[in-house]
Amino acid sequence: MGFTLAEKIIHGKIGRVPSLGEIVVLPIDAAMAQDGTAPLLIKSFEEMGAKSVWDRKKAFFVIDHISPSSNEGTSALHKMMRIFAKKHGIAIYDVGEGICHQLLPEKGYVFPGGVVVGADSHTCTHGAFAAFSTGIGSTEMAAVFASGKLWFKVPETFKINITGRLKPNVMSKDAILYAIGKVGADGATYMAVEFAGDTVRAMSMDSRITMTNMAVEMGAKTGLIASDNVTKGFLEGRITVPFIELSADADAYYSDVLEIEAERLEPMLSCPHAVDNVKPVSDLEGKNVDQVFIGSCTNGRLEDLRVAAKILKNKKTKARTIVMPASKEVLIDAIREGIIEELVKAGCAVGVPGCGPCVGGHHGVPSPGETVVSTTNRNFKGRMGCADADIYLASPITAACAALNGKITVPPEA
């Protein structure tokens, strides 16, 4: 019997074959906290009486959730992060640098075979690079900052196999929404989810990241994708360790498998107020839309902005549309390609790289009764800061079409 990707990575770290359900202690290759979780980490770290960060090159902070700060309280917490980072000599990516999950790969912290923890639930994102990557809480992160190690249960793996060609109006976001609808919000709890199949192999890194990012919305510990030339293309020049190709064995044991035929996928929406409440866009065609948000760690990358600009170029939006690039690097690339100019001319409000309206902490808060179409990953009640707004999660193509028409629209197939 062969091994899954999760088992292979753990094997590489502990030097022996792990068994399912076993608790293992793994050395950490990268550890990150953002402005929602770092302050509590600092508090726990100091209360523990820990003296120093185990490895200054492997730990870092990101100010992205409420960025720039909108109030004194948050500003004080940001300051606390800056002081800690300076004192311990760790990197801090401050206002305008971007979202933690975009920066982690861009800055070379993740590599195939690595173990990554983040004090943010979407840390499962980095499994797109064949790393074992998962979200933890602040106090555990304080323990990691102090010791460089953490316990994990060797997970079972749920395989999502996608084959065939996606239609032109369908993106990887539609595939992951479809999968979450099938598996359910807790259908993969404690498990690793492995995305495989020729459709995944053919995807860009940007598209792959969208899927692993949402693995936690099925309860999963991490989302994983084998590393190949596409992965290498992204990581080259960023990582300092040698790149390796890592994939599951053909005879690996999977606890569950979901087969998806790409040709049959349609544009999908995750409807209020649960991510697994998934319907085809056609079911809601014509519904009035007040606000559109294109951005976040799910869909704020160059490819996402590019498809939105293609739809909105030389046109005018009918819904209030906010666009936030996932990082400074994405923003610069989008400026160079002329994407930003096209979006701004079409009426989009383009903001500072960061989480923006995704988490409802500072701006882009909808008003009661409003309908929002968003490229983010969560539509829980109150998620964007207003408990009485309806949030529909969609691909950047579907979101841009909603922006253009002011209502939910099935994107044209060509």
Next chain:
Amino acid sequence: MGTIKGRVWKFGDDISTDLIIAGKYKFKTIDFDELAKHAMEGADSEFALKVSEGDIIVAGKNFGCGSSREQAPIVLKRVGVSAIMAKSFARIFYRNSFNVGLPLIECPEAVDKIKAGQTVEISLSGGSVMAGGETFSFKPIPAFLMKILKDGGLVEHYKKKGSFPWETGKRNSPKKG
């Protein structure tokens, strides 16, 4: 760790961390007296006022889903919640709760039978729940999580022992993660 006895507050499935403590509050402060005023606000706006010391939350599946915010179990503990029983928990919430010293138990059969306002008794080490004359059993909590709990959370444990339980954890064989 003996028994926990308390009055029940019932909630449904998929109680997210956004409902337990909304993002709009948690980014502004780590003053938990302030944050605790909004505990469970998204699910029951008066919960923080009505709940009393020792009360127990009983909920459906996937409790604590969503963000990694440790503020969620902390505010529940701060308002007096002594334990949470659910059909299942989201994994980060599960780890966070033990790390801040709040015990969780998974007992789907009991959840279905227990009603709001009822008094239940949980034996953590014994792995059993008593409610309305019936006894239900649950998978015992892993030994090393019990240790963290006994010390009042991971910070307290480290302060006492000078190491993390999993660093010396060869003696334990925890099952949950």
